[in-house]
Amino acid sequence: MSSTTVIDKKISLKSTISDLKQLTKVGLSLSVVFSSIAGYLLAVDVVNYNTLFLLSIGGFFMVGASNAFNQVIEKDTDALMKRTMNRPLPTGRMSVSLALTIAVVLTVAGIAILYSINAKSALFGAVSIFLYTCAYTPLKSVTPLAVFVGAFPGAIPFMLGWVAATGQFGVEAGFLFMIQFFWQFPHFWAIGWLQFDEYKKAGFNMLPMNQKDQGATKQIIFYTAIMILVSIAPVLKVTGQFYITPFTAVLVAILGGIMLYYGIVLHRKQTNVEARKLMLASVLYITVVQIVYVVDKFLH
Structure with missing residues (x-):
């Protein structure tokens, strides 16, 4: 075998792996796994590493499948936007049939792995893939x-961890769901603001009333305020086995306050610069809050 053939094979393998990573949105999938692990750790006193491993792999497959189905459906609209035009399907580097095969394999494997933990985890995994693919997209x-x-x-991943640990969907899992549910509005509307013109090209409606105006920023502020209240509610011990100390509640409120501040500034200035700051603050919020919850749980 010539050195040129070896180099070509290496390049081909590298580009195939790169395409798979883009199809399944590895970065996003890993952030979802992070949320699931946080939810699991909040529910247990003793960590079962086998369950944690299965949850991580099953959760990763679940999100990877959703993203793959999404890109099959949006192949043509992806070609219209700068952010997505170089994905494997619009460029023709990957066929639709291969992408669909990958999506189906990940769906079956992901649900099977979650089912090996417990039936409710598999159910929520299946619901997540179905809603993302057949409703949201x-x-x-x-x-x-x-x-x-x-x-x-x-919002399913955070509470999926709790369900995987306990086999139960109660008030605790419900609150974890609500925290991530309300967080998504300011987060995605900030992205919708930044990508407004690109989304318009593809015909996507990603802002309230599909307008880039103060009506949208008022809703961002409103949902951020609800998110903060839901996030600190566990300090009142109304959320079953999931509760936080007053110190943690103050810390979470401060983190939420940073998001709220950027939401208010965006409302006043109406600029992409402020929308980007809000988007980054929202990513910081959900990551740090989940870590803080887990640290608090193991300290008290």
């Missing part, structure tokens, strides 16, 4: 309510 080009619908599958 097609609704994006129909109504701004797509963000509301998409918030349901997006």
Whole structure:
């Protein structure tokens, strides 16, 4: 075998792996796994590493499948936007049939792995894939309510960890769901603001009333305030086995306050610069809050 053939094979393997990573959105999938692990750790006193491993792999497959189905459905609209035009399907580097095969394999494997933990975990995994693929994705080009619908599958990972640990969906899992549910509105509307012109090209409705105005920023502020209240509610011990100390509640409120501040500044200035700051603050919020919850749980 010539050195040129070896180099070509290496390049080909590298590009195939790169395409698979883009199809399944590895970065997003890993952030979802992070949420699931946080939810699991909040529910247990003793960590079962086998369950944690299965949850991580099953959760990763679940999100990877949703993203793959999404890109098959949006192949043509992806070609219209700078952010997505170089994905494997619009460029023709990957066939639709291969992408669909990958999506189906990940769906079956993901649900099977979650089922090996318990039936409720598999059910929520299946619901997440179904809602993302069959409701959120097609609704994006129909109504701004797509963000509301998409918030349901997006909020499942945090509480999925609790369900995987306990086999139960109670008030604790419900609150973990609500925290991530309300967080998604300011987060995705900030992205919708930044990508407004690109989304318009593809015919996507990603802002409230599909308008880049103060009506949208008022809703961002409103949902951020609800998110903060839901996030600190466990300090009142109304959330079953999931509760936080007053110190943690103050810390979470401060983190939420940073998001709220950027939401208010965006409302006043109406600029992409402020929308980017809000988007980054929202990513910081959900990551740090989940870590803080887990640290608090193991300290008290």
